[in-house]
Amino acid sequence: MNPLIPLLVAVPLAGAFLIMILGKFVKDINKYIATLTLMFLVAATLVLMAGTGSDVAVYRLGGWDNINGIPIGIYMVSDGLSGIVLCIINVVGLLSVIYSFTYISRYTSENNYYALFCLMVAGMNGVVLSGDLFNIFVFLEIAAISSYALVAFGVGRTELEATFKYQILGGLASLIILFGIGFIYWRTKTLNMADIREVMGSETGKPLYLLVQMLLLCGFGLKAAVIPFHAWLPDAHSSAPSPISAMLSGVLIKAVGIYVLIRLFFNMFIISNETAVLITTLGTLSMVFGVFLAIGQWDIKRLLAYHSISQMGYVVMSAGMGMILLSKGIKPEVAALAVAGALFHLINHAAFKSLLFLNAGAIEYRTGTRDLKEMGGLAALMPATSSTSLVASMSISGIPPFNGFFSKLIIIIAAIMAKFYLLAVIAVLVSIITLASFLKFQRYAFYNREAANNGNNIREVPFPMVLSMVLLTLFCILLSLIAIPQVRDVVLTPAVNVLIDPHLYTSPILGM
Amino acid sequence: MKGMTLIVKKTTQLIAGLVFLYGIYVVLHGHLTPGGGFAGGVIIAGSFILLTLAYGSDFMKLTREETGTTITENLAILTALLIALAGLIFGAGIFFSNWLPAGKAGELISAGVIPLYNIFIGIEVAASILTIFLALIIFKEEITK
16 A cells, blocks of 8 residues: 555645644744645655556555455545546645745735645545545535635635635535435445445436435535536635635636546446436536636636636536446447546646636736736736736637647547537637637737836736746646647546546455 | 623632543543543533633733644644554554554553544644634624724
């Protein structure tokens, strides 16, 4: 058993507690502890992924082994899919911490900020590594509660209103999820996801099975802000401090929302055609409505937040297409392509959306406003911010050779090969509208010279902020390499295999 | 914050010590009887809250106490985490493994590391509930000022 798996959760927790103790006595130690913690996590994730490869690694906490093939302890599971999401969490987390050095120094109580940040990372790592439903719930609450506090970090009117809305809807989501878990436990007497698949496998299509599926779909849909459940996202993501917005939009909705949805519906439930169609419809709706809500926004961060809904729609729709094909049992290679497209877009979205939020933070840091109408001519004054945000805008709108192009291309090709022509057309149209709204962002923020009335001491942001933005830009360009088949086999294929063939996931856990 | 009347003060004086001892009893017997770290910790915090409410306290003292409880809380939970991490080094070498000898079932000193978890979780819960209580009082004092 690989000790790195529990350390990925234990180290950020220890980091958070150490910050609260030592931060009271030593000035500025909080940012060093946070950075070292996140650096360790990035290194540990890479070592873990390299060691695991395409296997499924199981860690039995406390050494409680299976008895007669029934898992009785708490298991942590690391496979290709969790490896990808762990990479996203910890890399974006590290860059956000570096960005925070100067950005967060205008607020008081930096100790609380860095401690909550480490707790949030610990919670997300826990969700991704957990092998049973109840621990997913516990770690989800750790991540969610620290994010409520972080959204309210500015303690102004809008921040408090946003976090209140976020808490109410987040609490409702947790309640629904707990309700669903309760039903599953009542029926199966087990919480281990692989075991639930075995025990509940014979009940497909029964009312209870459908009820549980719908409860968990609503609960995690709320966390992932799929369209009928999206009301909290624009407020929460736009009011938080910018590095936190980057974490929420780039990482949190993926780790506690999309990842769990994908894991549950591919690996725990036996996919039925109706559920698959429902998930695809929800994804398509988020894709279309998210982008239409976004294009009218003049507040940069609200615009970006609505685009998160739309881009997550791509991921959900593509995964849903894979589910439809799998449930019908036809064209498994197209299903694999659709799922690969979804995961590829998930990775890409983490890179460009975090970058865009960091850009928005940099603009706000220097100009003090988030309103596009009050900006203009920043391209000459803030060259690094301007060029990095240009790359990110082109990535999100799907312009080659940036990463967003390739993932959208794979999704569209998969839709055409699966004969979902309507979905392919919608995906292209949404991409065009996305391009339009980001052209608006670029023009009003960076090139609108006439409106430039803010010449007074606006200059480039400090070095740590530039460093994280430039590194994320490099990711935006380099991630295109995943489109090459050899790289794809290393990065995406292990995750896709685990999702397409649930037996690969369940058999190492149940020891069969 | 002002204190309460003499009757309340005297009664609290008599009761608070007993409540505190009972909390410690519940924490220490966590592996034998119902209760444990969380329940006992809440009871321990209750005795401190009783005293603060009955006798009152001034603002500066409250903020100093809050710093103290925050540090205690974090130290306790850090120790609990370190005990779990020590499982990686001692015994079977597994996170959260029970690396102390199990002893005889039913005795006070038995069940390996579980009483240690109970004790540190008890301290953690007591300190964190006290922190929440103090934060609320400090907030109220700041408003009334």
